[in-house]
Amino acid sequence: MRRIGIIALNTFREAVRDRVLYLLLFFAGATILLSRVLSLLTVGDRVKVVMDVGLAALSFFGALMAILIGTSLVFKEIDKKTIYTLMSKPLHRFEFLLGKFLGLALTLLVMISLMTVFFQAYLILLGRRGDGRVFLAALYIFLEVVLLTAVAILFSTFSTPILASLFSLSFFLIGHFSRGLQTLIRKVPAGFSRSSLRLLYLILPDLENFNLKTEVVHGLPIPANLLLTSAAYGLFYTLFILTLAVIIFRRRDFT
Amino acid sequence: MMSDILVIDDLRKSFATGFIPRQKEILRGVSLAVEPGEIFGYLGPNGAGKTTTLKCLLGLVFPDSGSLTIFGQPHLSLRARQRIGYLPESPYFYDHLTAFEFLDFYARLFGLKKKERGERISGLLERVGLADAGRIPLRKFSRGMLQRAGLAQALINDPDLLFLDEPLGGLDPIGRKELRDIILEQKKRGKTVFLCSHILQDIEMICDRVAILVSGRVVSSGRLRDLVSEKILFTEIEISGVKREDLLGLGESLAGQEGRVLLKVVGEEKVEEVLALVLRSRGRVHSLLPRSLTLEDLFLDMVKAS
Amino acid sequence: MMIGAERRRAGSALILGFLLLAAAGGTLALKLRSEDIARARIPGSSLRFLPSGRYLNAVSLGYSSLLADIIYIWAIQYYSDPAITDRFSRLDHIFGVISELDPKYSEPYLVGALIAAYEARDPGLALKVLDRAMEKNPQDWIYPFEAGHYAQMMMKDFRIAQEYYRRAMELPDAPDIAKRLYANALFKAEDLETAWKTWLEVYNSAPDDRIRKIASNHLYQVKAVLDIKLIKEAVARFQDLFGRPPLNLEQLVGAGLLKSLPRDLDDRSYAYDPETGEVTTAVIPWKR
Numbered sequence: 083m084r085r086i087g088i089i090a091l092n093t094f095r096e097a098v099r100d101r102v103l104y105l106l107l108f109f110a111g112a113t114i115l116l117s118r119v120l121s122l123l124t125v126g127d128r129v130k131v132v133m134d135v136g137l138a139a140l141s142f143f144g145a146l147m148a149i150l151i152g153t154s155l156v157f158k159e160i161d162k163k164t165i166y167t168l169m170s171k172p173l174h175r176f177e178f179l180l181g182k183f184l185g186l187a188l189t190l191l192v193m194i195s196l197m198t199v200f201f202q203a204y205l206i207l208l209g210r211r212g213d214g215r216v217f218l219a220a221l222y223i224f225l226e227v228v229l230l231t232a233v234a235i236l237f238s239t240f241s242t243p244i245l246a247s248l249f250s251l252s253f254f255l256i257g258h259f260s261r262g263l264q265t266l267i268r269k270v271p272a273g274f275s276r277s278s279l280r281l282l283y284l285i286l287p288d289l290e291n292f293n294l295k296t297e298v299v300h301g302l303p304i305p306a307n308l309l310l311t312s313a314a315y316g317l318f319y320t321l322f323i324l325t326l327a328v329i330i331f332r333r334r335d336f337t
Numbered sequence: 338m339m340s341d342i343l344v345i346d347d348l349r350k351s352f353a354t355g356f357i358p359r360q361k362e363i364l365r366g367v368s369l370a371v372e373p374g375e376i377f378g379y380l381g382p383n384g385a386g387k388t389t390t391l392k393c394l395l396g397l398v399f400p401d402s403g404s405l406t407i408f409g410q411p412h413l414s415l416r417a418r419q420r421i422g423y424l425p426e427s428p429y430f431y432d433h434l435t436a437f438e439f440l441d442f443y444a445r446l447f448g449l450k451k452k453e454r455g456e457r458i459s460g461l462l463e464r465v466g467l468a469d470a471g472r473i474p475l476r477k478f479s480r481g482m483l484q485r486a487g488l489a490q491a492l493i494n495d496p497d498l499l500f501l502d503e504p505l506g507g508l509d510p511i512g513r514k515e516l517r518d519i520i521l522e523q524k525k526r527g528k529t530v531f532l533c534s535h536i537l538q539d540i541e542m543i544c545d546r547v548a549i550l551v552s553g554r555v556v557s558s559g560r561l562r563d564l565v566s567e568k569i570l571f572t573e574i575e576i577s578g579v580k581r582e583d584l585l586g587l588g589e590s591l592a593g594q595e596g597r598v599l600l601k602v603v604g605e606e607k608v609e610e611v612l613a614l615v616l617r618s619r620g621r622v623h624s625l626l627p628r629s630l631t632l633e634d635l636f637l638d639m640v641k642a643s
Numbered sequence: 644m645m646i647g648a649e650r651r652r653a654g655s656a657l658i659l660g661f662l663l664l665a666a667a668g669g670t671l672a673l674k675l676r677s678e679d680i681a682r683a684r685i686p687g688s689s690l691r692f693l694p695s696g697r698y699l700n701a702v703s704l705g706y707s708s709l710l711a712d713i714i715y716i717w718a719i720q721y722y723s724d725p726a727i728t729d730r731f732s733r734l735d736h737i738f739g740v741i742s743e744l745d746p747k748y749s750e751p752y753l754v755g756a757l758i759a760a761y762e763a764r765d766p767g768l769a770l771k772v773l774d775r776a777m778e779k780n781p782q783d784w785i786y787p788f789e790a791g792h793y794a795q796m797m798m799k800d801f802r803i804a805q806e807y808y809r810r811a812m813e814l815p816d817a818p819d820i821a822k823r824l825y826a827n828a829l830f831k832a833e834d835l836e837t838a839w840k841t842w843l844e845v846y847n848s849a850p851d852d853r854i855r856k857i858a859s860n861h862l863y864q865v866k867a868v869l870d871i872k873l874i875k876e877a878v879a880r881f882q883d884l885f886g887r888p889p890l891n892l893e894q895l896v897g898a899g900l901l902k903s904l905p906r907d908l909d910d911r912s913y914a915y916d917p918e919t920g921e922v923t924t925a926v927i928p929w930k931r
Contacts, residue, residue: 088445092431099433162429167490170395170423170500171446172415265720284674291677308680315673322666329659336397337352 085173089181090188097151097189106150110143110197114204129210130299136201137219137295144194144227145254148186152234153246155182156331165336176328179235183324186231194224218304219294225316226292230254232323239331257289291315342498342529343371343394348403350389363389365553366403371531371546373497376524378540378561379533381550382640387533388426390550391502395423407498419447422496426503426533428487432476436467436486439475440493447494461489466515480507488519499523502533517543537632541565549636551643557635565630571603572627574611578620587611597623696743703744711745718751722758731763738772742779749785752776756789766797777810784817791824801832819850823857830865839865863908864928870905874913874922877901888920 097103117135156179159165168178198220205213233253237246263283270276291312297304348367351360363386371377381387392398394405396413405412408420430439437458444454462468465485470478478486484507491499501520505513520530520543534540540547541561548558557564574588577597584590587610588602602608615622703710718737722730738755741748756769770793776786791807794800808825811817822845829838842865846858874892877900881889884898892915895901906912911925 084448085446088442092442095438096431096433163425164429164431166392166395166397166425167423167428167430167443167487169397170418170421171443172418173446174415284671288674288677296682305680308677308682311673311677311680315670315677318666318669318673322663322670325659325663325666329663332659333399335352335399336392 086177086181086184089173089178090184093155093182093185094188097186098192100151102150103147103189103193106143106147107193107196110139111200113139113143114197114201118208129205129208132205132208133210133216133299134295136204137216137223137298140194140197140201140220141223141226141293141295143197144190144223145230147193148190148227148230149234149247149250149254151189152186152231153238153250154243155186156235156238157241157243157246160336169336175332179239179328179331180324183232183235186235187228190227190231191224194220194227213298215294215298215304218309219298222292222294222309222312225313226289229287229289229316229320229323232320232327236323236327236330239327239334253287254289257287258293260286260288261290287319288315340373341370342373342408343377343531344404344406345369345390345394346404346406348390348393348405349401350386350393350398351401363553364393364400364403367550367553367555369548369555369558371498371529373529374524374527375545376520376530376532376543378544378547379531379550380535380537380540380547380636382535385550386553387550388502391423391500391533395421395500419494420497421500422491422494422498423500424487424491424502424504427507428483430475430483430486430490433474435472435474436462436478436489437471439486440489443490443493449494457493457495458489461492464492464519465489481509481512484508484512488516497528499528499530500533501530503535504532505534505536505539513539537636541632547632549639551640554643556639556643561632565632565635570628570630570634571601572608572625574600574602574608574625575623576600576611576615576620577623579615579618583614583618584611587614696740699740700743707744708748711741711748711751714744715741715748715751719754722762731759731765731768734759734763734768735771739775742775746779749776749780749783752786753789756793760793760797766793769793769797770803782814784811784814784821787811787814788817788821788824791821791828795824795828795831801828804828805832805834819854823861826861830861830868835865835869839869859908860929860931863924863931866908867913867924867928870907870913871922871924873901873905874915878920878922882920888917889915890917891915892922 114132114136117132117139120131120135159168165178169175198217202213202216205216230250230253234246234250237249241249260283263279263286267276267279267283270279294304296302346368348364349362350364351362353359354361367386367390369379379387379390389398393400394407394412396418407417410417431442434442440458440461441454444458449457459468459471462471465488467482467485467489470482475483475486484504488504491501499520504516508516517539520532523530532540532544544561546558546560547564548555550556573591575597579598581590581598584598584600587607588600590598591601592599600611602611612622614620699710700707714737718741721727721737722734724730734755738751741751741755752772752775755772759768759772760766770790773786773790773793776783777790780786787807788811791804791811794807795804798804805825805828808821808828812821812825822841826838826841826845829835829841839862842858842861846855846862849855849858874895877895878888880900881895881898889895889898892904892913896904904912907924909926909931914923914925915921916923
């Protein structure tokens, strides 16, 4: 346990010293500021546009950070052979993997918090009272990003950063469109194809579970069981992905 | 032997290589034993499987069959790894860390307390000659400095068994001497060193026992003294002032320059005959060098034989 | 390796396997639960920002026609959702975007106009969509043809209808009926002279008896309207002069108000009812 923490802190330090992170942070901030310009083109509630773009930026750039950094985390160690000295120390392979995961998750927590605070401050500047539900939406964006981190690390254990990024990005896109499968399922006649589609629908990630943007932007109620179910869903899916990564990684030969 | 610090028994490992994966046997039944407190040399030509053996020992690669035991424990147990150190060939380290942070990271993994860490790291940096480089990021280190940092990391837990993979390559002669001194110092402190190398001169200088690995098998192993006999193979004599015809039958002429002849003479009697001849002819002996079997000779013989 | 190590490895493998299955099971179970939670939907929220067509075109990186397909498919779903009460307000924009991405894609124009006309009950909007289609596809007869229908049937604006039909009929491969519709619209728009001329052209170029009969019936109608108008004017003048309507149409000639009595296309006289003052054709035009 203690060793996981050491790896995690080292990973956090490594990630925080990565320039890519700050570049993305800058772009996220720029997007939030730019949303004001966009809002001038619409008629009516301008703050709604800023809210929407802001939360979308949080989600998008958070996901990008998770994918870009996560996919190179394990690969870099193997490619640069720093893993040789590391794994010869008294350290289990799963401790290494979990440490990497937690380190990146911690990094993303800090990054998303920074972006959220900046965003909230900007909203207050624009005249909208501080909305606590923005933090709630950001929290669930964080949960989504944590799952993406696990996915990125999983792919990083066995493929190059470019491929792993593509796979992770696909996971992200599929996750947001998987609900559309329901429409298709309704139109297919009952039978084998429908059952297979239904099974596919259940297996594919449903990242819309973490999407509270509509509720927060429109001031709609958020039922408690939605929050609980989504958080639990994220937890279990993340656990599944991490377990898979540990299984793949534990008997891997480092040639 | 029960007291052996490291025992490898019939280690086998194949890798699947190529576009259409085909099994390539790298280790074909390696067996050896290392006694505590000795410097053990693991030699072999490139591609023999030395590094693969090390990777098996350190849990980087999983063997197909065979057993590996360190300190009487299964080699992958955390207790075993608590007491070993490893310096890989051409090591890379975390660019973004300073030397101090880098050593501190590993020290923490071993569970060393803060005060102890600080002391040990400073001591080690001094010992490897990086005393002033503690706060410099590793990405600014030269190759030689990285090698030293690597050695420091290998010694961070004061290991009872130190694994070194080709540590001498890339070092200048001073660096090589310093490293040899550190290895000998480890032995003096009662520690064991497992040294992989193909630089035979250094092995000859410091190792107690060696094993020679060729094509995935140990073809020869034992005390260096035993393997490399002190028997004199031949003598090289450089003389002048003696007529060529008189030298026929006494030895093989290796070179001739400005009236001097370099002769390879086999057998003590023939050497005496040559010396007598030189005396009679009022010639001169410029140099006389008895050559015994070197490790290199043995090594080349082994490689040729397989 | 000792037996102990092997057993430990097997043990940890078991733990991992169990963990994997438990996590998978939990995930599936929660996914099923999440389906039951009704999420508040803002109908039409998927449309929050549909950028302009030109922008999308630039951004689509060569996949503009695919993007057009995707947006069109989405649009169909969007327009079939009755919960989105204000879905027609963006119809022009949405179909404009599709048009910008793939100007030659004909179905969205036609379907867009259909939705505008029949669901939004805004035939003017339908015409707008079809105008854009014509702008991008000037050689296609179908767009002005459909536009003519909407103008004629829903807006009852025969002047606009005839303009569309004329445009349609002049385009390559236009069906013959376009011309007839044009002529008919002219008639309804009360441009009788051009209507007569056009029906004559149709009559003369008719490929078979059926068309010839149709043309002839229309010609009959046009003539009848012209003639009846003339006669009725004369009747009104008679009324002014003599204070009472004429007893029969011959009286009009006798009074010098008409040079001769016009006869219909079949050379029959027109019928006159002295009590009501109505002038009608002797027969129903299409029952000749």
